[in-house]
Amino acid sequence: RRAEMAKSTQLIDNEVFRAYATYTAIVLLKMMLMSLVTAYFRFTRKAFVNPEDIASFGKGESAKKFLRTDPDVERARRGHLNDLENIVPFVGIGLLYALSGPELSTALLHFRIFTGARIFHTFAYLIPLPQPGRGLSWAVGYSVTFSMAYKVLKTAWLL
Amino acid sequence: RRAEMAKSTQLIDNEVFRAYATYTAIVLLKMMLMSLVTAYFRFTRKAFVNPEDIASFGKGESAKKFLRTDPDVERARRGHLNDLENIVPFVGIGLLYALSGPELSTALLHFRIFTGARIFHTFAYLIPLPQPGRGLSWAVGYSVTFSMAYKVLKTAWLL
Amino acid sequence: RRAEMAKSTQLIDNEVFRAYATYTAIVLLKMMLMSLVTAYFRFTRKAFVNPEDIASFGKGESAKKFLRTDPDVERARRGHLNDLENIVPFVGIGLLYALSGPELSTALLHFRIFTGARIFHTFAYLIPLPQPGRGLSWAVGYSVTFSMAYKVLKTAWLL
Numbered sequence: 001r002r003a004e005m006a007k008s009t010q011l012i013d014n015e016v017f018r019a020y021a022t023y024t025a026i027v028l029l030k031m032m033l034m035s036l037v038t039a040y041f042r043f044t045r046k047a048f049v050n051p052e053d054i055a056s057f058g059k060g061e062s063a064k065k066f067l068r069t070d071p072d073v074e075r076a077r078r079g080h081l082n083d084l085e086n087i088v089p090f091v092g093i094g095l096l097y098a099l100s101g102p103e104l105s106t107a108l109l110h111f112r113i114f115t116g117a118r119i120f121h122t123f124a125y126l127i128p129l130p131q132p133g134r135g136l137s138w139a140v141g142y143s144v145t146f147s148m149a150y151k152v153l154k155t156a157w158l159l
Numbered sequence: 160r161r162a163e164m165a166k167s168t169q170l171i172d173n174e175v176f177r178a179y180a181t182y183t184a185i186v187l188l189k190m191m192l193m194s195l196v197t198a199y200f201r202f203t204r205k206a207f208v209n210p211e212d213i214a215s216f217g218k219g220e221s222a223k224k225f226l227r228t229d230p231d232v233e234r235a236r237r238g239h240l241n242d243l244e245n246i247v248p249f250v251g252i253g254l255l256y257a258l259s260g261p262e263l264s265t266a267l268l269h270f271r272i273f274t275g276a277r278i279f280h281t282f283a284y285l286i287p288l289p290q291p292g293r294g295l296s297w298a299v300g301y302s303v304t305f306s307m308a309y310k311v312l313k314t315a316w317l318l
Numbered sequence: 319r320r321a322e323m324a325k326s327t328q329l330i331d332n333e334v335f336r337a338y339a340t341y342t343a344i345v346l347l348k349m350m351l352m353s354l355v356t357a358y359f360r361f362t363r364k365a366f367v368n369p370e371d372i373a374s375f376g377k378g379e380s381a382k383k384f385l386r387t388d389p390d391v392e393r394a395r396r397g398h399l400n401d402l403e404n405i406v407p408f409v410g411i412g413l414l415y416a417l418s419g420p421e422l423s424t425a426l427l428h429f430r431i432f433t434g435a436r437i438f439h440t441f442a443y444l445i446p447l448p449q450p451g452r453g454l455s456w457a458v459g460y461s462v463t464f465s466m467a468y469k470v471l472k473t474a475w476l477l
Contacts, residue, residue, distance in 0.1 A: 012258045012315055021255040021315035025308045028248040032301065035244060049237065052287050078367065084243060084402060085353060089346040091251045092409045096339040099330045128370050142350065149343045156330055156339035171417045171474055180414040180474035184467045187407040191460065194403060208396065211446050243402060250410045 016107045020098035023111035024091050027118055031087050034080035037126065038073060045070040079125040083118070086138070089145050090114055097148035100155040110144050117141040175266045179257035182270035186246050186277055193239035196285065197232060204229040238284040242277070245297070248304050249273055256307035259314040269303050276300040334425045338416035341429035345405050345436055352398035355444065356391060363388040397443040401436070404456070407463050408432055415466035418473040428462050435459040 011017050041047070047070035048054050057063045094114075098107065117140040124134035170176050200206070206229030207213050216222045253273075257266065276299040283293035329335050359365070365388030366372050375381045412432075416425065435458040442452035 012255075012260065015317060017258075018315040018317040021259075021311055022317050025252055025255060025311045025315075028251050029305070029308055031244075032248050032304065035301070050234070050287065052290050052293075055289060075368070080244065084247065085349075085398065088247060088402065088406060088409075089350050091247075092346050093343055095254075095413075096330075096343060099335075100339075101330065128368065130373060131370050134370075142353070145350065146347070149347055152339055152343045156336040156343075158333060158336040158340050171414075171419065174476060176417075177474040177476040180418075180470055181476050184411055184414060184470045184474075187410050188464070188467055190403075191407050191463065194460070209393070209446065211449050211452075214448060239403060243406065247406060250406075254413075 015104050016098050016102060019104065019108055019111055020094055023115050024094060027087050027090065027115055030119060030122065031080070031083040034076060034083055034122070038076040038080060041070065041072040041076050045072055047073050075125065075128070079122055082121070082125070082138070086141055086145070087118065090141070090148075093145055093149045093152060096152040096156065100152050102151060110148055114141050114144040117144070174263050175257050175261060178263065178267050178270055179253055182274050183250050183253060186249065186274055189278060189281065190239070190242040190246050193235060193242055193281075197235040197239060200229065200231040200235050204231055206232050234284065234287070238281055241280070241284070241297070245300055245304070246277065249300070249307075252304055252308045252311060255311040255315065259311050261310060269307055273300050273303040276303070333422050334416050334420060337422065337426050337429055338412055341433050342409050342412060345408065345433055348437060348440065349398070349401040349405050352394060352401055352440075356394040356398060359388065359390040359394050363390055365391050393443065393446070397440055400439070400443070400456070404459055404463070405436065408459070408466075411463055411467045411470060414470040414474065418470050420469060428466055432459050432462040435462070 012021065046057075046066045047068050048066050049069075051067065054063050054066045057066055094111070097110070102110075117137045121134060121137040121141065123129070124137055128134065171180065205216075205225045206227050207225050208228075210226065213222045213225045216225055253270070256269070261269075276296045280293060280296040280300065282288070283296055287293065330339065364375075364384045365386050366384050367387075369385065372381045372384045375384055412429070415428070420428075435455045439452060439455040439459065441447070442455055446452065
């Protein structure tokens with residue numbers, strides 16, 4: 001049992017894996033924050049989607065007006081979905097990449113650029129910044145994940 | 160080869176990792192069930208989105224009326240998306256947490272509360288229960304993931 | 319340090335894990351391609367959602383007509399979301415399955431069928447093929463993930 005426990009913590013002792021764990025936790029927490037951004041806009045803009053969510057605003061027609069879409073809410077939701085579409089591949093491919101034996105400096109470069117690009121992407125979406133700011137930050141994160149996938153496939157390829 | 164195979168199964172021999180595997184499989188299966196719930200409402204409410212999905216109902220205007228949205232279908236879809244937004248971070252951060260060497264009892268507490276909260280959240284969304292039932296169950300699952308992320312960052316931090 | 323590095327690459331030396339890494343990279347890359355398909359339809363159909371995305375088309379009412387939904391764009395987006403709903407469980411449960419000590423041939427069978435089914439599903443959605451083509455390919459991938467989850471829960475069960 002003790003030997004097993006020690007073994008199980010060895011991955012987290014590896015520096016590349018520690019870097020992966022740090023940046024993955026950061027981007028997943030950043031993605032989770034999008035829920036709070038959406039909730040913030042729902043409450044400040046009074047724009048809800050479920051009838052049970054507006055029960056505290058009273059009943060009947062006066063409350064129903066809060067069942068509506070709002071541009072800021074929809075924008076936050078699109079940012080959240082874009083995070084899901086891009087951070088999920090990073091987390092999955094990044095794990096395999098971290099286990100494929102990259103140099104620590106190369107791995108850090110990948111993780112830092114991706115994380116920076118996704119944080120920039122969120123600000124570009126929510127402010128919003130003029131294009132191509134958001135588009136470029138999306139492309140940078142996308143390319144980093146592609147680069148990691150190339151290393152994974154080169155190392156692990158077994159079809 | 161034999162030694163490698165043995166090594167590869169050691170993670171699954173570790174009790175914390177076994178607990179992680181059990182609860183992750185359960186919440187991912189629960190999330191997958193949302194597809195069946197959505198499909199159930201699409202067929203019973205006859206509310207579809209793709210023209211090719213209603214071809215068996217005949218052609219022309221009489222079939223086109225089934226290309227519509229339905230409140231129950233949309234509700235199930237929102238529950239599914241909320242699962243994606245919350246279960247993806249749990250699976251990713253939970254893996255790193257399980258590898259960060261927590262006590263088995265502490266890990267089980269995290270996994271059990273999260274899983275219970277998400278199952279309650281699904282019932283609260285589909286029935287639906289009056290608020291703040293759904294909101295609180297969302298917040299409980301969210302907090303558990305934050306707590307695991309804190310442990311991961313404290314253990315692995317390498318920026 | 320050197321010993322740690324060697325340890326960290328042992329997972330990727332295991333053949334079942336290499337197969338998992340290969341197929342996971344492939345399906346995640348396939349999912350990422352849906353972003354490009356959506357972007358392709360947005361630009362060729364001139365159908366955008368963010369005001370800042372159409373700034374280069376000029377100002378005022380003449381540009382606002384490009385803020386609209388398009389059936390091809392929406393179809394690609396539904397394919398992308400369906401990928402998220404199905405590939406996320408595959409990646410999460412597949413990792414645990416790969417660590418649960420399956421036979422290589424059995425694991426390859428699972429990974430190959432899932433990957434083939436999801437690639438077929440994408441073509442069935444985008445062309446689109448008549449039903450039940452898309453529905454069956456969805457069900458095949460779904461069943462493979464269920465089968466892997468069964469093996470994971472049988473091996474790891476610790477509630």
